[in-house]
Amino acid sequence: MRTAARVCVTVVVVLLASLVSGCGERSQVVVYESGKYQGKTDTKPWENSPGAALYTTSKWTSGDQASWETALRTRNQSQNEYSRAE
Numbered sequence: 261m262r263t264a265a266r267v268c269v270t271v272v273v274v275l276l277a278s279l280v281s282g283c284g285e286r287s288q289v290v291v292y293e294s295g296k297y298q299g300k301t302d303t304k305p306w307e308n309s310p311g312a313a314l315y316t317t318s319k320w321t322s323g324d325q326a327s328w329e330t331a332l333r334t335r336n337q338s339q340n341e342y343s344r345a346e
Contacts, residue, residue: 307323309322
């Protein structure tokens with residue numbers, strides 16, 4: 261009988277502790293002002309530098325959208341299994 265009572269008391273204590281711990285959570289919602297973006301402005305992808313030569317195989321000139329699209333198309337075709345199998 262004592263073992264059953266200890267188990268019940270332990271279960272009740274654990275349940276109460278879990279309920280109380282949930283009450284301490286703070287709201288994690290960010291407040292935005294309407295129409296005002298407070299973060300960093302994004303640039304066009306082709307305006308960035310091509311990156312380190314160790315990690316990229318295609319190069320493009322910074323600011324040239326056509327060369328960036330060509331490099332992207334080339335990279336996508338090198339990942340195409342149908343063209344690699346031939």
